[in-house]
Structure formats: C-alpha cells, structure tokens
Amino acid sequence: MDPQFVAFVLLALVGLFAALMMVTRTNLVHAALYLVVTFLVVAAMYVVLHAEFLAAVQVLVYAGGIMVLFLFVILLVDLPREMAAPRKPRNVHVATALILSAVVVGLLGYEVVVTRAAPSAGGASLFAEGGNLETVALALFRYYLLPFEVVSLLLLVAMVGAILLARAKA
Amino acid sequence: MLTPTHVMLFSLVLFGIGIVGVLTRRNAILVLMSIELMFNAANLNFVAFSWAMPEIAGQVFAVFTICVAAGEVAIGLAILIALVRNRENIHIDEVNLLKW
Numbered sequence: 001m002d003p004q005f006v007a008f009v010l011l012a013l014v015g016l017f018a019a020l021m022m023v024t025r026t027n028l029v030h031a032a033l034y035l036v037v038t039f040l041v042v043a044a045m046y047v048v049l050h051a052e053f054l055a056a057v058q059v060l061v062y063a064g065g066i067m068v069l070f071l072f073v074i075l076l077v078d079l080p081r082e083m084a085a086p087r088k089p090r091n092v093h094v095a096t097a098l099i100l101s102a103v104v105v106g107l108l109g110y111e112v113v114v115t116r117a118a119p120s121a122g123g124a125s126l127f128a129e130g131g132n133l134e135t136v137a138l139a140l141f142r143y144y145l146l147p148f149e150v151v152s153l154l155l156l157v158a159m160v161g162a163i164l165l166a167r168a169k170a
Numbered sequence: 171m172l173t174p175t176h177v178m179l180f181s182l183v184l185f186g187i188g189i190v191g192v193l194t195r196r197n198a199i200l201v202l203m204s205i206e207l208m209f210n211a212a213n214l215n216f217v218a219f220s221w222a223m224p225e226i227a228g229q230v231f232a233v234f235t236i237c238v239a240a241g242e243v244a245i246g247l248a249i250l251i252a253l254v255r256n257r258e259n260i261h262i263d264e265v266n267l268l269k270w
Contacts, residue, residue: 002171002172004172005171005172005176008172008176008177008180012176012180015180015184016180016183016184016187019184019187019188019207020187022191022203022204022207023187023188023190023191023194023195023200023204023207028197028199028200031200031203032203035203035206035207038184038207038210039210042210042213042214045177045180045214045217046217048172049177049217049218049220049221050221051217051220051221051229051232053229054213054217054229054232054233057233057236058236061236061240062206062210062236062239065240066206066239066240066243069243069244069247070199070202070203070243070247073199073247073250073251074199076251077199077250077251077254077260078254079254079258079259079260080258086197087196087197087261089194089195089196093193093194094194096193097189097190097192097193097194098190100189100193101186101187101189101190101193102186104185104186104189105182105183105185105186108182109179109182112175112178112179112182113175113179116175117173117174117175117178117219117222118173118174118222119171119172119173119174119222132229135226136226136229136230136233138226139226139227139229139230140230140233143227143230144227144230144234147234151234151237151238154237154238154241155237155240155241157241158240158241158242158244158245159241159244161244161245161248162244162245162247162248163248164248165245165248165249165251165252166247166248166251166252168255
C-alpha cells in the first residue's frame with residue numbers, strides 16, 4: 001500500500017468523524033473543540049499533499065486565531081437562562097437540509113468520479129526545489145502582488161468594521 | 171495511489187456536512203462554524219489541484235481564501251455580539267425583523 005494513500009484515508013476518517021460530531025453537538029464549546037480537530041486534520045492533509053507552508057498557515061490562522069475568536073465569543077456571550085438553553089433543530093429543517101446536501105454531494109460526486117482527474121503528474125518534485133515556502137512566496141510576490149495588496153486592504157477594512165460593530169454604545 | 175479524485179470526494183463530503191450544519195442549526199455561532207468547514211473543503215480542492223497539476227497558483231489562492239475567511243469570521247462574530255447586545259438572542263430563526 002502507498003503510505004501517502006494510507007495516511008490520507010486515516011486522516012479522512014478522523015476528519016469526517018470530527019466534522020459530524022461538530023455539526024451535531026448542542027454544547028458550543030464541544031463543537032468548537034471538534035472543529036479544531038477538523039482544522040488540524042485538514043492541515044495534516046496539506047502536508048500529505050506537499051503544501052507545507054499552507055499547513056503552517058492553517059494551524060496558525062484557523063486552529064490558532066479563528067478558534068480563539070470563536071471561544072472568546074462563546075464565553076463572552078452572556079444570555080438569559082431560557083435563551084441560552086440549546087434548541088433542537090426542527091425535523092422538517094433536518095429533512096430538507098439532508099435532502100439538499102445529498103443532492104449537491106450526489107451530483108458533484110457523480111461528476112467527480114466520472115471525470116476521473118489524472119493522478120499527480122509531478123508530485124513533490126516541482127515543490128522540492130528551494131522548498132515549498134520559497135515557491136509560494138515567489139509566485140505570491142511576483143505574479144499576485146496586486147491581489148495580495150487588495151487582500152491586505154480587505155483585512156484592514158474587516159478589522160475596522162469588526163471593532164465598529166462590536167463597540168459598546170457611547 | 172492517491173489521486174485528486176480521492177481528495178475531491180473527501181472535501182465534497184466535508185462541504186455536505188457544512189451545508190447540513192448551516193441549514194439545521196439555529197445557533198448563529200454554530201452556523202458560522204459550519205461555514206468555516208465549507209471554506210476548508212474549498213481550500214482542500216485548491217491544494218489538491220495544486221499538487222496534481224503541478225502548479226503553485228492553487229496554494230496562493232488558498233492563502234487568499236484563508237484571508238477572506240478570517241475577515242468573514244471577524245465581521246460575523248462582531249455582528250453576533252451587536253445582536254446579543256441589542257436583542258439578547260442568538261437563535262437566527264427568532265431574529266426576523268427584516269423578514270416579510
């Protein structure tokens with residue numbers, strides 16, 4: 001067996017389990033912790049797919065930054081007791097969501113399986129020269145400099161907007 | 171032998187779980203978390219094709235997606251805090267002021 005394939009299948013099983021648990025938990029903190037597991041599984045998959053820089057970014061930004069933000073808000077939100085009680089999803093909503101999700105996954109999955117994307121042509125060899133970080137940095141700053149600056153502006157706007165929205169009324 | 175098809179199928183199922191989460195959960199924080207799950211599924215596809223082509227642009231686009239996701243979460247959680255402050259409620263089916 002190909003070790004890359006075995007690693008991928010094991011990671012996929014853990015990731016699917018964690019994602020399913022995340023969606024079904026009523027306790028928000030438990031859901032957040034299962035989401036961290038999913039993020040770490042995706043980071044490990046990036047390593048399997050030879051995207052080491054993205055794996056580091058995934059751990060720093062998602063498992064680090066975004067999850068801390070989520071946990072902060074979960075702890076900060078102070079609701080009256082009857083509001084804080086978890087509510088079961090309505091049966092009709094669950095049925096509709098399952099059908100819709102099954103249709104999307106089924107149609108796209110059929111297309112994916114039928115099309116049969118070619119196996120990896122170059123594998124690690126393209127990214128090995130100079131390392132993954134250097135390759136990403138060269139492409140980012142040589143060919144995608146303008147999008148990079150636009151994204152930095154977007155993050156600035158998001159930061160200012162978030163502070164403005166969450167600020168206590170004077 | 172790992173092919174992009176395997177990665178695409180996994181990310182597709184992850185995306186489907188995210189759809190179910192967004193449509194069934196009534197707590198706004200859990201809806202935001204499910205959206206993050208869907209962002210991750212999309213990113214995984216970018217990386218899978220970047221690995222298979224091979225072409226580094228896919229990883230660069232995944233970096234951009236992560237930036238947009240981070241901004242989206244910051245704004246979403248700020249709106250949520252404003253919502254709790256004004257309405258003392260985070261159940262999205264009960265916040266229906268703009269609903270006809």
